[in-house]
Amino acid sequence: MRYILLDRITEVVPGSHARGLKCVTLTDEILHDHFPDHPLLPGVLCVEAAAQLAGFLLEVSAPPREAEPKRALLVQIDKAKFHRPAQPGDTLELFAELRQGMDGAARVDVGADIRKDKSMRGTLTFMLRDVDSPRVHEQRRSLYALWTRELKLEVPFR
Secondary structure (H helix, E strand, C coil), X not given: CCCCCCCEXXXXXXXXXXXXXXXXXXXXXXXXXXXXXXXXXXXXHHHHHHHHHHHHHHHHHCCCCCCCCEEEEEEEEEEEEECCCECCCCEEEEEEEEEEEECCEEEEEEEEEECCEEEEEEEEEEEEEECCXXXXXXXXXXXXXXXXXXXXXXXXXX
């Protein structure tokens, strides 16, 4: 099973921050087992949704230096705290804010809110790496175009 957990990106300022949405529905298969009669989106998947948004932010923020783009790979999760679980019918309002950029790496503060209530907060560290896979690059371009179809972005997806 593939976990594409970001439904839409609502705002992006390359080099600064991004916002997006994850709608929690009973069509999310994991909810049928986690937990029967009391479905909750696992906290790790809330972090993964925020990581997908943060990875997008980093990839569209990276200056195009080479023919193939570098891809953001999650390497560390710090201080992830969960305050309110996400249930079917909730919309996670996700954010990612670039905290610290280093050559080939970055730290990003992430979070999720549900109806303005704090749901999750954490800090993620990513490495930017060459990925020798045309399929990965095409998948990312397709996802990014889908996620941002309602935004008028000046940033080309690489």
